[in-house]
Amino acid sequence: MQFESGILVLVFLILALFIGALTRHALKNTQIPYTVALLVIGICIGLAQRGEVFDGEMQMVGDTLTLVADIDPHLFLFLFLPTLIFESAFAMEVHLFRRMFTQIAILAVPGLMLAIWLTAELLHLGVPEHWQWSWAMCLMFGALISATDPVAVVALLKEVSSRKRLETLIEGESLLNDGTAIVFFSLFYVWVLASSGGEGAMMASPWQAVGQFAGVVLVGLAIGLVLGGLCIMWIDRVFNDPMIEITLTIAAAYSAFFISESFHVSGVVAVVTLALVLASVGRTRISPEVAGFLHHFWEMMAHIANTCIFLLVGILVAIRVPLDDLQAWQTLGILYVGIMLIRAISITVFTPLLSRIGVGITFEKASVLCWGGLRGAVSLALALTVAASEAIPKEVSDRMLFLCAGIVVLTILINGGTMGMLLKFLRLDSLPPAKQATVDKANQQVANTLQTMLPNMMDSPFLKGADWQQVKAQVKLGAMAQSDAATPIDKDDLNTAFLRRLLETERKHYWTQFEQGTLGKRATNLLVEAVELALDGEPCIGQRDTLFATWQVPGWLERLRGSAWLERALLRLYFERLVVGYDVARGFIQAQEALESHIDTLSPNTQIAAQVRQQVEDNIAQTIARINDLQETFPDIVQALQSQAATRLLLNRERAVINEQLKLAVLDKPEASRLLESVEKRMAALQKVSIFRQTEAAQLDQQIPWLRGVTHTTREQISSCQERGIYDAGQTLIRQGKPLNKLGVIYRGSVREVGASQAVVRGPGEALGVTALLTGTSTLDYLAETPCEVMWFPLDKLKSLMQDDPALMRILCQQLAQG
Numbered sequence: 001m002q003f004e005s006g007i008l009v010l011v012f013l014i015l016a017l018f019i020g021a022l023t024r025h026a027l028k029n030t031q032i033p034y035t036v037a038l039l040v041i042g043i044c045i046g047l048a049q050r051g052e053v054f055d056g057e058m059q060m061v062g063d064t065l066t067l068v069a070d071i072d073p074h075l076f077l078f079l080f081l082p083t084l085i086f087e088s089a090f091a092m093e094v095h096l097f098r099r100m101f102t103q104i105a106i107l108a109v110p111g112l113m114l115a116i117w118l119t120a121e122l123l124h125l126g127v128p129e130h131w132q133w134s135w136a137m138c139l140m141f142g143a144l145i146s147a148t149d150p151v152a153v154v155a156l157l158k159e160v161s162s163r164k165r166l167e168t169l170i171e172g173e174s175l176l177n178d179g180t181a182i183v184f185f186s187l188f189y190v191w192v193l194a195s196s197g198g199e200g201a202m203m204a205s206p207w208q209a210v211g212q213f214a215g216v217v218l219v220g221l222a223i224g225l226v227l228g229g230l231c232i233m234w235i236d237r238v239f240n241d242p243m244i245e246i247t248l249t250i251a252a253a254y255s256a257f258f259i260s261e262s263f264h265v266s267g268v269v270a271v272v273t274l275a276l277v278l279a280s281v282g283r284t285r286i287s288p289e290v291a292g293f294l295h296h297f298w299e300m301m302a303h304i305a306n307t308c309i310f311l312l313v314g315i316l317v318a319i320r321v322p323l324d325d326l327q328a329w330q331t332l333g334i335l336y337v338g339i340m341l342i343r344a345i346s347i348t349v350f351t352p353l354l355s356r357i358g359v360g361i362t363f364e365k366a367s368v369l370c371w372g373g374l375r376g377a378v379s380l381a382l383a384l385t386v387a388a389s390e391a392i393p394k395e396v397s398d399r400m401l402f403l404c405a406g407i408v409v410l411t412i413l414i415n416g417g418t419m420g421m422l423l424k425f426l427r428l429d430s431l432p433p434a435k436q437a438t439v440d441k442a443n444q445q446v447a448n449t450l451q452t453m454l455p456n457m458m459d460s461p462f463l464k465g466a467d468w469q470q471v472k473a474q475v476k477l478g479a480m481a482q483s484d485a486a487t488p489i490d491k492d493d494l495n496t497a498f499l500r501r502l503l504e505t506e507r508k509h510y511w512t513q514f515e516q517g518t519l520g521k522r523a524t525n526l527l528v529e530a531v532e533l534a535l536d537g538e539p540c541i542g543q544r545d546t547l548f549a550t551w552q553v554p555g556w557l558e559r560l561r562g563s564a565w566l567e568r569a570l571l572r573l574y575f576e577r578l579v580v581g582y583d584v585a586r587g588f589i590q591a592q593e594a595l596e597s598h599i600d601t602l603s604p605n606t607q608i609a610a611q612v613r614q615q616v617e618d619n620i621a622q623t624i625a626r627i628n629d630l631q632e633t634f635p636d637i638v639q640a641l642q643s644q645a646a647t648r649l650l651l652n653r654e655r656a657v658i659n660e661q662l663k664l665a666v667l668d669k670p671e672a673s674r675l676l677e678s679v680e681k682r683m684a685a686l687q688k689v690s691i692f693r694q695t696e697a698a699q700l701d702q703q704i705p706w707l708r709g710v711t712h713t714t715r716e717q718i719s720s721c722q723e724r725g726i727y728d729a730g731q732t733l734i735r736q737g738k739p740l741n742k743l744g745v746i747y748r749g750s751v752r753e754v755g756a757s758q759a760v761v762r763g764p765g766e767a768l769g770v771t772a773l774l775t776g777t778s779t780l781d782y783l784a785e786t787p788c789e790v791m792w793f794p795l796d797k798l799k800s801l802m803q804d805d806p807a808l809m810r811i812l813c814q815q816l817a818q819g
Helices: 005-026 034-050 056-069 073-091 094-099 101-108 110-126 135-145 151-160 164-195 206-236 242-262 267-279 288-320 326-354 363-371 377-388 394-425 433-459 468-475 477-481 491-516 521-536 545-551 564-602 606-633 635-663 669-687 691-696 712-720 795-804 806-818
Strands: 723-727 732-734 742-748 751-754 760-762 781-784 788-794
Touching (some): 034 056, 034 151, 034 288, 034 394, 056 288, 073 164, 073 242, 073 267, 073 288, 094 101, 094 164, 094 267, 094 521, 101 110, 101 164, 101 326, 110 135, 110 164, 110 326, 135 164, 135 377, 135 394, 151 164, 151 394, 164 267, 164 377, 206 267, 242 288, 288 377, 288 491, 326 363, 363 394, 433 468, 433 491, 433 564, 491 521, 491 564, 521 545, 521 564, 564 606, 564 635, 606 635, 635 669, 742 795
Antiparallel strands (some): 723 788, 751 781
């Protein structure tokens, strides 16, 4: 019975998922990497197909395996690569990637270039002469085989230890060197075609090659940035709709790769850039309720992709690769050993530089990098591209496919299979001792909590008959309370681990506030960035100067003052700064108060606990003082912010109660959906409320009491020409002797007049620079005593109105006399 290819593809997918689930279940509580096991299973299945095991009754399975073994290499790349790249980049800690970017870039570009050249030299000297591999072919193969795919290594690191920096370095290098390898492969592939007389193929000069490489990377970067920006703008307009938000990320990831490859630029760089944009700037644009679901969805996508890829690689290798060429097997052995040595050389050459930049690198981590240079899907897809080319002799392409497939299998089986032993030998299979000590402290707290529960449980009439010795043994209360104190730990290391743990707790608290709707998007970004800045360097709980800088407008923007058409934009920026500053301060205080409850639990000694507690108290006091200044000067802004926060809290609670009632079946799903839709509409509307517009309008009579005597027409004309400005404490409003073409009136806050005589502090409703009506210059310096808001009125307009309204003339003359 014959089946269409679409049905056979579906059969393969079903079989792959069943095999993946069985394999994962069988590997529970073992150290065997999942991908290594899948590869072995794939090879076994492929060998069975090669031995015609699936003929007859299982013809459908045989036809399926034959079909997938002939997969188009471009389909292989376009189908699986965007998913794997996006998930890896999206799951990375962006602040660590930024900090380690120079190290990653060195390994992924000059490190890869060195590996390509050394591999080409090895091939040029090592392959049998009758193979007739040209220098161009050696370079092309060096490019395709140098792309690393350490999925098994990273998965193992995540399982056995929490070493984020090493994971980021390995995974970041893999992401970037995939793109670099594909670019160089394309350049050398054209060279091979040109050498073979391929139609339309021309060999580029070295300078052209450099230009092409830069163009391919930069255009790919631009495509990723543009698509990331568009995706964020769209998601920002969606409120809590997982179907739309997740669908957009899928479409954006595949679009970035497809568009880039269509323009012959780096699709890998485009997808990495897109993922990093969404993981950093876009993290607060994605609805909090969707964020966790989105990460789990992409983890599932990557799991399915890896399951299919490693089964497919095993099947493809076993079916397509010629196995009867003894010289090819000898060359494969030499090449495997040579590639491992080349990997070690390329890392060793750059180790002096890598150890001095970024987060540095130790011998142990360099060893993991060397041994963890596995090859995978990208190398095989590029080798399949060569095998599919009619311009390259079939004998050459078959040998390249054999060598590539052999290296992929050997690195995954040998390197991936023994990585656990290497990590154990290098003592990287567990947490660093100082970090483990903080975990032990937390574990002790858990044990204490359980111990306090035991007396009440033992008195319960429903539990009195329990064998409590057996219960304690099964729960492992005794083991939970023990910690490994055999290894001496440096006091400074303990203190650093303690501070880092507190900072990570603080960062998590900000994300919790954001998810609960009590912290805005921009404030969350600023607070998280401040914590990550403290984590990147020497960890410190105090001195968060970067946070307090958010209350101030950058100095270069102050030079825009005086341009009437920019004043309103500058005013809006000040309002936004104040709003974000207040949100930052409130979220910061809540996080600091939460930290206080963890100090005694996690601190390694009383001295560091006292220091940290004092720093937390100073942080709170400093922030409260800032909030009080803001409340005194801008009470309406604070009131609007507090009202908005209170509304957000109540709406979040309303939604939580509805969901609880749905779980308890008090409400049916259709009823709960209608109620939830109503709540979320109000939450979405609340996000669009502008504090600037809420507080912008005010009655002129309230702002300037001494103008109440002028006519209604005059007040309207004065109101229509007013400009407003907000100033930070200590900022200069007007300098003595400078030309002045406007009169100021304090709306909120206080301003200090500084001149020849004693300084005078003026408050709301009082005028500034009145003498400019006569002289056109300022006779005093005016400094903001507190954060303040001032209204400015053009002097030429006032002079014109004074001629039409005697009351305004009289009032301003009185102001001159008082000034």
